[in-house]
Amino acid sequence: MKIFITSAVAAATLFTGSLAYAQDDFSGQLKARQGQFRIMAINLGILGDMAKGETEYNAVAAQAAADTLVAVSMIQQAPMWPEGSDEMSIDGTRAQTTIWEQTDDFQSKWADFGSAAEAMQASAASGQDALGPLMGQVGGACKACHDDHRAPAD
Amino acid sequence: MKIFITSAVAAATLFTGSLAYAQDDFSGQLKARQGQFRIMAINLGILGDMAKGETEYNAVAAQAAADTLVAVSMIQQAPMWPEGSDEMSIDGTRAQTTIWEQTDDFQSKWADFGSAAEAMQASAASGQDALGPLMGQVGGACKACHDDHRAPAD
Numbered sequence: 001m002k003i004f005i006t007s008a009v010a011a012a013t014l015f016t017g018s019l020a021y022a023q024d025d026f027s028g029q030l031k032a033r034q035g036q037f038r039i040m041a042i043n044l045g046i047l048g049d050m051a052k053g054e055t056e057y058n059a060v061a062a063q064a065a066a067d068t069l070v071a072v073s074m075i076q077q078a079p080m081w082p083e084g085s086d087e088m089s090i091d092g093t094r095a096q097t098t099i100w101e102q103t104d105d106f107q108s109k110w111a112d113f114g115s116a117a118e119a120m121q122a123s124a125a126s127g128q129d130a131l132g133p134l135m136g137q138v139g140g141a142c143k144a145c146h147d148d149h150r151a152p153a154d
Numbered sequence: 155m156k157i158f159i160t161s162a163v164a165a166a167t168l169f170t171g172s173l174a175y176a177q178d179d180f181s182g183q184l185k186a187r188q189g190q191f192r193i194m195a196i197n198l199g200i201l202g203d204m205a206k207g208e209t210e211y212n213a214v215a216a217q218a219a220a221d222t223l224v225a226v227s228m229i230q231q232a233p234m235w236p237e238g239s240d241e242m243s244i245d246g247t248r249a250q251t252t253i254w255e256q257t258d259d260f261q262s263k264w265a266d267f268g269s270a271a272e273a274m275q276a277s278a279a280s281g282q283d284a285l286g287p288l289m290g291q292v293g294g295a296c297k298a299c300h301d302d303h304r305a306p307a308d
Contacts, residue, residue, distance in 0.1 A: 028192055035189005038182050042233050064230045071228035076218045079196050
């Protein structure tokens with residue numbers, strides 16, 4: 001599908017005389033941003049399994065997972081979300097155009113994830129009981145952004 | 155290719171009676187760790203282009219890229235590198251078995267990247283001239299690990 005779009009854009013540039021869009025291949029940015037969400041998922045999985053008692057609580061592992069969530073929250077987002085890398089323009093992403101239309105809201109919701117990650121970092125090592133509410137806060141931040149800025153799965 | 159390997163493993167489990175390997179699907183871990191390298195590449199690209207004068211030096215953008223390199227260096231690596239996710243065992247990775255055979259060396263080289271990222275963070279905003287040597291240090295850390303733990307490209 002990307003190949004088709006790229007060809008269409010390349011054809012369009014023959015008419016406009018501009019090469020700007022013909023060079024746009026966002027596969028690197030997509031892998032980068034989707035990779036960061038995988039890192040989040042892996043570490044939320046570690047914490048969630050402990051919260052549910054599916055794996056034994058381990059303070060060191062919980063802290064490392066929480067520290068990693070904070071690390072991810074410190075990754076600057078802008079270079080991974082170039083204009084034109086939305087789900088209406090390219091294949092392989094569920095990023096809605098609202099991300100670019102309401103950038104402040106998107107950045108604010110990303111900052112909310114950072115706050116939730118910091119709360120997790122502060123208390124993840126204090127015991128299994130703490131994890132549930134902390135997971136709820138992180139999950140709420142994830143959901144708030146997904147609700148507004150991620151297209152439904154196919 | 156993964157499908158074939160999975161089938162082969164599934165067939166093998168019929169003989170061993172174990173299901174352990176049949177459940178191993180490392181696609182999430184691969185996307186996570188390859189994503190983090192993409193994040194590094196994007197931000198090293200920003201800094202490298204400034205170092206070479208291909209884009210105008212911008213202290214704020216340089217600092218943000220350097221901060222992101224440090225953030226990536228703070229991501230815990232272990233959960234993304236499960237045993238059996240090497241290039242001899244699965245498709246789609248160049249991770250050599252040495253990563254698991256010489257884990258201390260792998261972690262040490264990852265820590266060297268962290269040190270180089272911190273050096274970049276400390277001086278990236280001090281001017282374009284600083285970027286070249288700092289890029290060299292980061293690049294050296296990348297290369298040291300690739301030389302020992304990444305299989306050549308096909």
